Amino acid sequence: MLQRKFDQVVKKEFPNAKDAKDTSIHYLGKMQIEHQLDVSKVLMATSVCSDDINVPSTTFFNVLFGPFSMGGLGGLPFVGQTGMTAFAHHVPDEGSAFIFYGPHIGITLDGELGKMYRPRMEETGNSCGALMLALDRFQDEDYVPVVNEPDYQQMKLEESLLPYRAEILGSDNPSKAITEATYRVIDEKIHEHLKTCKEEFNVDKVTLLGGIIINTDYGLDDYFDTRNFEVIDLNTL
Template sequence: MLQRKFDEIVKQAYPNSMDAKDTSIHYLGKMQLEHKIDISKVLMATSVCSDDINVPSTTFFNVLFGPFIMGGLGGIPFVGQTGMTAFAHHIPDNGSAFIFYGPHIGITLDGDLGKMYRPRQEETGNSCGALMLALSRLKEDDYQPILNEDDYQQMKLEESLLPFREDILQSDNQEKAITEATYEIIDKKIHEYLKTCKDEFPVDRVTLLGGVIINTDYGLDDYFDVRNFEVVDLKSL
């Protein structure tokens, strides 16, 4: 009953989203049936937020090798070109590569975005915490992140979001808007690194699945709003 209620709430904010586990099954099937990919030899990489709440979101983790972790705070692929190259070098012989990426956002039964009930906590907490912190700072007049080695990822995340600042703050739902902006940043970087490092891959194709993870209550299935599914021909890049 609670899962059904969450389904209604999630679909109001993300009408095209699917149960995250169903998403996994659906796209694993497409990889096998439509693209003839042997999923028993697929190495998975993720560029999702390092938040622990995202680990059980999909069943990809139970089926594919890996994951190779590309994402840091917010899901930004902080591993850069070196990380993409390392991932390429780890692909099984005669295997394939799959990259699952995107930001995440919590939702409550009241429909509040950017919040969720975490395991064994009685009060709601932020999700994504890094993005909600960035949002609070972007609201400050003339705020500029200052890069430093002690908080590099958060500062770099906020710096990346500065070009989207006006659109985010003018949005009717700032929590959703900052999540959308972060997806654009991640998607762009994944494609850039893939193009730059294409010659490092021992395979001709890399499968990408990008979107937004929607966190619900502890013990319930999360959702995934797909924005991009493609099997990239590296020779065409």
């Protein structure tokens, strides 16, 4: 019953979102049936936020090799070209690569975005914490992130979102807007790194599945709002 209520709440904000487990089954099927990929020889990489709440979000983890973790705070692929190259070198012979990526956002049963109830905690907490922190800092019009070693990832995340600052703050729902903007940043970086490192892969196909993870309550299934699914032939990239 509670899962059904959450389904209505999530669909109000993200009409195309699907249960994360159903998402996994659907796209694994497409990989096998439509693209003739052998999932027993697929190495998975993720570029999702390092937040522990994202670990059980999909069943890809139970089927594919990996994951090779590319993402840091907010889901940005902080491993860069070196990380993409390492991932390329780990793909099974005659197999293929799969990259699952995107930011995450919590939602409560009341429909509040950017919040969620975490395991064994009575009060709601931020999700994504890094993005909600960036959003809070962006409220100060004089604030400019300074990239530094002690807090490199957060500062770099905020720096990458600066071009979208006005758009985020001027939206009807800034929590949702900053998540949408982060997806665009991640998607662009994944494609850039893949194109730069394409010669490092010893296989022809790389599958990309990008979108937004929507965190619900502890014990309930998360959702995934797919924004991009593509099987790329590296020979034509």
